[in-house]
Amino acid sequence: MTSKNAFIACHRFGLGPHPGEMSQAAGDPQGWLRAQLSGPLPRLRTGEKRLSAADKLANLHLAPKEERGDIRRGYFDEIKLLVDDHFHQRQISKRPYAERLAAFWGNHFAVGNNSRAISSVITDHYADAIRPYMFGSFKDLLVAALTHPVMIGYLDNHLSFGPNSPLGELRKVRMNENLARETLELHTLGVNGGYTQDDVVALAKVYTGWSFTSPKTLGDEARYAEKIGGFGERRIGGGVFFSAYHERGPKTVLGKTYEEEGHQELLKVLEDLAAHPATARHIATKLVRHFVADDPPGGAVKRIETVFLRTGGNLPSVYEALIDLPHAWQQPFAKAKTMVDFVTAADRALIDYLPEPTGRSGILHNLGQAPLRPPSPEGFSDREEAWLTAAGVQRRLAYIALLSRKLRPPLLSVRVFEDTIGPVVSKRTDRAVFGAASAKDAVGLILASPEFQRR
């Protein structure tokens, strides 16, 4: 059964095999996956040294008005380079399991392009707050992902001010609960994780002050800093904290009271949330759904949850435990590939025949999974019914037709077949591929096959 397991390793855990990848994995599929977990993924390149999102936003808004258009355009050029490099890395990566995990966390901490305030730095979240932290502890990843200016802006925390903050005492201000609620519901405990509306409000208080430099913070600073004895701006990791906006007094979240301690409050609450059993359950459920089955088997969730708790959320241990789940190696076609993973799998399978993968954003927009445009803060769905819809599959087929026209001959369709679905292929698929009228059609049918569409 090594061939089936190589298929599962490359398709289910990976991004779809390169030529020869399945034979490489076949000897020890689990070991092949484990070896991919060593150390951080390559940084996404943009051609020059990049500033952090916090610095970029500060530079943008401190610049004279007439220069801001150019600065902003520069940032957007950087985003384009970064997105292209992202798809390039996915195509060439020899550590596809690690890339899948990075994408998983990117979707768990989904951010979207809905706000002008952060749209010019949107990709920095994935590049700076997700990828560099995915091989550490969940707690560090959580802090990096949630305090990053892009997440702050996406979920409105830059618009939340403590009514009893230094600034609130001079001017009537209000809070915004959005980031606090999603932190509890989506990023940590999960919706049935046992929190109440009071916890949401208390956490919103804890969050006040986490923001980024904007025309509003600069205006407030100019107007009020002297009156309240300084604005208290400081950089904490990739995030920016302004004590002038921070709600005073102790806050009680999930029954525990946190004394007033400025930016430290959030770091302490997130540490406790990261260690909460409901968080372990929630993250384990999502990981098992992602790598095993839409309806995650309880036994598999329990195993991952246990490892998560026992290791204090040590992510590499959790990733190894996923590889070791017997459930993951039983049903070779239990999951459907999402649009983005289908597109990448095709890029990898046809790497010898295709130009560099540019313009994938536009394609994915047509396919219904545009990067940086998740339907909600919950991210893209991980369930089959979201992807194998009538319109969705028809578009996959249309994309295959488009891709087939770009393939550079000579095309060795038999090699593509052996290198992608050969080991697990059904009689029907075998017959269709080998009955195809041309090599291009044969490759198209390989990509369209249930074996390739699923994993």
Next chain:
Amino acid sequence: MDRRLFLGGAAAAGLALPGVSFASPNTEKRFVLIIQRGAQDGIHVLPPYGDPQYKALRKATRIPTPGQEGGALKLDGLFGMHPELGALAKLYRQKELIVFPAIATGYRGRSHFDGQNQLENGSNRPYGSSSGFLNRALRAMPSQPSGLSMGLNYPLAMNGKAQVWHFAPTTMKPPSDDFLARVEEMYADDPVLLGTLDAELLESAVSDLGVQERNGISSGRDLPSSALVAGRLLAKPDGPRIAILSSEGWDSHSQLLQKSLKLMPSLNRAVANLQTGLGSAWKDTVVMTVSEFGRTAAENGSRGSDHGTGGVSFLFGGAVEGGRIMGDWAGLRPQDLLDGRDVRPTVSTESVLKGVLGSHLGIPEGHLEETVFPGSRTAAAQTGLLKA
């Protein structure tokens, strides 16, 4: 430039094309559900200008009193309609619109995702069913008509075994017929994939729309165009009879007034377009707008509002006995509000839906309670919504 109409649903495999397979004649009755995702701010859409608390709660986002410049469109002494919703105000005057100023589903949490899931799965709890209540309603209707889902994202409410037209036009060039035939052969043992392939070309519904509109229908970002095409498809004698339209972007935690500049005209045009598309079928149609929950009575610190409970629904169409505002208004004083912050709901969304699906679409009570809305027996079907 093919404009394809896709048949879908999780298990449409083996079903024949529309117009071929109906055992009993297609009903004339039609129902359209417009889901406003993200939780519409009821107080903004339907300003209770006559409530003494309104001004104080909505300082930055208040809509002027009827009669003033940019004022609400007066419905009665208490409520006005958002000034950009002229089409709805007109339907109210024509007695084809019922307003529910304080309505909510059975969901009492504040999660968008759970709230939408509960609304759409119809089991009275989040994730209680993997099929949707509209799909089950199609199967419970005597003539078992098709459903219609607009846009690339397929909503849970339409998920299930009944036949559904999945309309998402694309400018991507489809593969050759020969290639498709081979794919179909390959999918014979995979019912999910096979079910996605039944397709029929349909030119007339979108032939006058440009690329932008067609892409807008697919992406779900052009509600007015979706409504126009949905109306035309529903109007066809052998067309679908229940349609769902999703409208995104109602989660107004900030900048409510700015967001309304797009949302309100879009909703307004969608209402008018639906009527145009339906033509003479309008008289047999009921449309309902719903959101997963309402928003806080007070605005927040960023000129928006946070997640709440009671919200606003509109029920309209040629078959609606309209010109009425239904349900009590508990008021906006702190002691009137639910938990001191939300509009107190006085009408159940499920009750209204049951009333429509039962009286209008002819679904027997037993089916309504047991298969379409299992678990919400306490929300009795609302009567008296439709013209006699």
